[in-house]
Amino acid sequence: MEITITKRTQLKPKPDENNLVFGTEFTDHMFIMDYTEGKGWHDAKIVPYGPIELSPAAMVLHYAQEVFEGMKAYKTPEGDIQFFRPMENFARMNRSNARMCIPQIDEEFVFDALKQLVALDQDWVPHAPGTSLYIRPFVFATDPFIGVRTSLHYKFIIILSPVGAYYATGLQPARMHVEDIYSRTVVGGTGEAKCGGNYAGGLAAQEKAHDEGFEQILWLDGAERKYIEEVGTSNIFFKVDGKFITPELHGTILPGITRKSVIELLRSWGEEVIERRITIDEFVDMYHKGQIEEVFGTGTAAVVSPIGGLEYQGEDMSFNNGEIGEYTQKIYDTLFGMQTGTVEDDLGWIVKL
Amino acid sequence: MEITITKRTQLKPKPDENNLVFGTEFTDHMFIMDYTEGKGWHDAKIVPYGPIELSPAAMVLHYAQEVFEGMKAYKTPEGDIQFFRPMENFARMNRSNARMCIPQIDEEFVFDALKQLVALDQDWVPHAPGTSLYIRPFVFATDPFIGVRTSLHYKFIIILSPVGAYYATGLQPARMHVEDIYSRTVVGGTGEAKCGGNYAGGLAAQEKAHDEGFEQILWLDGAERKYIEEVGTSNIFFKVDGKFITPELHGTILPGITRKSVIELLRSWGEEVIERRITIDEFVDMYHKGQIEEVFGTGTAAVVSPIGGLEYQGEDMSFNNGEIGEYTQKIYDTLFGMQTGTVEDDLGWIVKL
Numbered sequence: 001m002e003i004t005i006t007k008r009t010q011l012k013p014k015p016d017e018n019n020l021v022f023g024t025e026f027t028d029h030m031f032i033m034d035y036t037e038g039k040g041w042h043d044a045k046i047v048p049y050g051p052i053e054l055s056p057a058a059m060v061l062h063y064a065q066e067v068f069e070g071m072k073a074y075k076t077p078e079g080d081i082q083f084f085r086p087m088e089n090f091a092r093m094n095r096s097n098a099r100m101c102i103p104q105i106d107e108e109f110v111f112d113a114l115k116q117l118v119a120l121d122q123d124w125v126p127h128a129p130g131t132s133l134y135i136r137p138f139v140f141a142t143d144p145f146i147g148v149r150t151s152l153h154y155k156f157i158i159i160l161s162p163v164g165a166y167y168a169t170g171l172q173p174a175r176m177h178v179e180d181i182y183s184r185t186v187v188g189g190t191g192e193a194k195c196g197g198n199y200a201g202g203l204a205a206q207e208k209a210h211d212e213g214f215e216q217i218l219w220l221d222g223a224e225r226k227y228i229e230e231v232g233t234s235n236i237f238f239k240v241d242g243k244f245i246t247p248e249l250h251g252t253i254l255p256g257i258t259r260k261s262v263i264e265l266l267r268s269w270g271e272e273v274i275e276r277r278i279t280i281d282e283f284v285d286m287y288h289k290g291q292i293e294e295v296f297g298t299g300t301a302a303v304v305s306p307i308g309g310l311e312y313q314g315e316d317m318s319f320n321n322g323e324i325g326e327y328t329q330k331i332y333d334t335l336f337g338m339q340t341g342t343v344e345d346d347l348g349w350i351v352k353l
Numbered sequence: 354m355e356i357t358i359t360k361r362t363q364l365k366p367k368p369d370e371n372n373l374v375f376g377t378e379f380t381d382h383m384f385i386m387d388y389t390e391g392k393g394w395h396d397a398k399i400v401p402y403g404p405i406e407l408s409p410a411a412m413v414l415h416y417a418q419e420v421f422e423g424m425k426a427y428k429t430p431e432g433d434i435q436f437f438r439p440m441e442n443f444a445r446m447n448r449s450n451a452r453m454c455i456p457q458i459d460e461e462f463v464f465d466a467l468k469q470l471v472a473l474d475q476d477w478v479p480h481a482p483g484t485s486l487y488i489r490p491f492v493f494a495t496d497p498f499i500g501v502r503t504s505l506h507y508k509f510i511i512i513l514s515p516v517g518a519y520y521a522t523g524l525q526p527a528r529m530h531v532e533d534i535y536s537r538t539v540v541g542g543t544g545e546a547k548c549g550g551n552y553a554g555g556l557a558a559q560e561k562a563h564d565e566g567f568e569q570i571l572w573l574d575g576a577e578r579k580y581i582e583e584v585g586t587s588n589i590f591f592k593v594d595g596k597f598i599t600p601e602l603h604g605t606i607l608p609g610i611t612r613k614s615v616i617e618l619l620r621s622w623g624e625e626v627i628e629r630r631i632t633i634d635e636f637v638d639m640y641h642k643g644q645i646e647e648v649f650g651t652g653t654a655a656v657v658s659p660i661g662g663l664e665y666q667g668e669d670m671s672f673n674n675g676e677i678g679e680y681t682q683k684i685y686d687t688l689f690g691m692q693t694g695t696v697e698d699d700l701g702w703i704v705k706l
Contacts, residue, residue: 023498146514183541
């Protein structure tokens with residue numbers, strides 16, 4: 001499929017790279033393609049970034065048949081632009097699409113489209129410390145139909161946003177509490193798909209945590225409220241007695257690409273990483289035995305987010321004295337260094353534009 | 354707040370009332386209002402039905418922060434237009450909004466807006482047998498922001514669609530099977546909110562049921578896979594030994610307005626209705642004892658949908674010989690009769706335009 005390109009005649013002013021916030025500024029162009037049942041994906045094009053027209057009956061506005069991805073492009077000191085494991089994101093998008101009854105995309109084709117888009121908007125890739133170009137591919141149902149069924153039409157779009165650090169406070173360790181009213185998901189639900197409904201469903205818990213003075217939610221499994229699953233919208237890792245533990249993927253946990261990369265990176269360093277179910281009680285028990293050395297979340301937006309404390313059943317726990325742990329920092333420095341080209345990419349994760 | 358009205362200059366041709374399908378045709382006008390944090394709802398207007406403009410970064414397209422309602426207006430033999438328990442829908446919408454961190458609407462105001470809209474498009478309210486005007490109020494997040502948080506801007510819209518029967522086969526009893534891979538929701542999730550994510554999450558199970566030759570899914574609870582919760586996107590009722598049983602509302606089940614009306618109607622007839630948890634094993638046991646007399650679903654779109662059979666663990670069960678039951682038919686006739694003005698409204702459920 002050919003990609004038609006319509007360039008913006010007057011480019012937008014670029015934001016100050018040293019004062020970028022997350023997800024509010026968008027570049028000059030975007031990629032769009034449409035899907036029609038029986039015809040497949042068609043009309044691939046790069047056009048000026050701007051509003052889209054939707055029928056008020058478009059199914060996405062009613063039934064949330066939608067999937068997204070989050071990935072980044074980085075500028076190296078030499079001025080090269082590079083991606084971090086981009087094909088992992090498109091592969092995950094197709095797994096999410098399958099769960100949400102959304103047609104598969106051609107992963108190679110959309111990565112090619114992404115490269116063309118980033119090349120066109122390359123002056124938007126920031127190079128100030130800690131910055132990157134956030135990439136948001138997403139797909140949603142557009143049938144103007146208000147009965148409940150799988151849509152016959154979709155739009156796939158990629159938009160780009162130059163971003164600073166995801167958390168305004170940077171790598172400041174967050175305090176989390178165990179969510180005890182709301183559930184994120186359950187086995188057989190949509191927890192392992194990157195679909196909108198998971199995020200909308202979590203907002204009430206996020207607001208409650210903030211109201212109660214916590215930055216983050218520790219999610220337990222929805223069925224038994226026993227097993228640790230995620231922290232906020234990130235995967236979670238514990239350093240316990242010199243080993244690393246992260247909850248295993250068994251259908252309810254988002255298979256994070258940063259999660260996977262952290263596991264592989266730690267193993268490349270000779271560290272032991274165990275993927276298994278872990279209950280909150282076991283965790284608290286380890287804490288009381290002084291075994292919990294570091295706790296951190298992982299995700300594309302923040303790479304790693306250190307967790308300094310946990311409130312559970314009236315007890316205030318503190319990890320590594322509430323400071324960022326040695327490995328948390330080292331993982332961040334290594335991954336962000338690889339991503340921005342200041343650390344050697346020994347693992348073959350970088351794809352140059 | 355005043356509602357500004359912009360009328361369509363050229364009205365659209367109306368569809369043939371005798372060949373209406375569900376949810377594909379929309380009337381000449383729609384109602385829209387906007388919400389801005391700190392300012393509240395504003396710019397209420399009735400405008401010609403047509404496409405809306407959204408930022409591609411609009412949060413609804415990424416995080417599914419969205420809620421909808423479904424209700425109907427009917428034309429009586431005298432040509433009057435009337436609604437069925439409309440305030441119940443707007444009250445439920447506000448409960449859904451609260452769960453999804455969407456601002457509350459002024460229920461009286463939006464009902465007034467709806468009445469003005471329906472009055473303007475009154476020639477679209479069909480009067481052929483079995484037809485009605487389906488009303489779809491919905492609200493969604495519009496902030497152009499790709500971080501995960503509650504939106505600061507929303508659109509509330511009402512669109513109208515003249516409809517025939519929801520199921521093309523009419524009151525033909527459906528066969529259902531017990532969904533054993535996918536889950537709909539769990540306690541603490543969004544199951545009792547009428548939010549998009551619940552519906553997108555259910556599509557895969559719906560497609561699987563259809564592929565396996567069933568019209569409907571019987572959903573068990575997501576935690577233990579034991580308790581009967583809903584059928585497809587409807588509430589479920591059983592007539593057992595002369596009494597009626599429906600699963601109790603305890604956070605995972607949509608509090609259907611038709612469900613509530615059926616309970617109240619049956620009780621007004623002197624029937625016993627029990628709201629309680631019921632396991633699939635107890636149901637099967639009742640079936641084997643010959644106690645299951647009728648099974649039906651309830652919802653706004655179809656009013657009641659008779660269930661003629663169930664496949665579970667290799668057993669093919671049949672209810673009332675696969676035919677619509679006496680009470681199922683009587684409930685449909687009474688409710689639809691009230692709605693369309695051919696049966697006396699003893700219960701005070703009808704609101705005239």
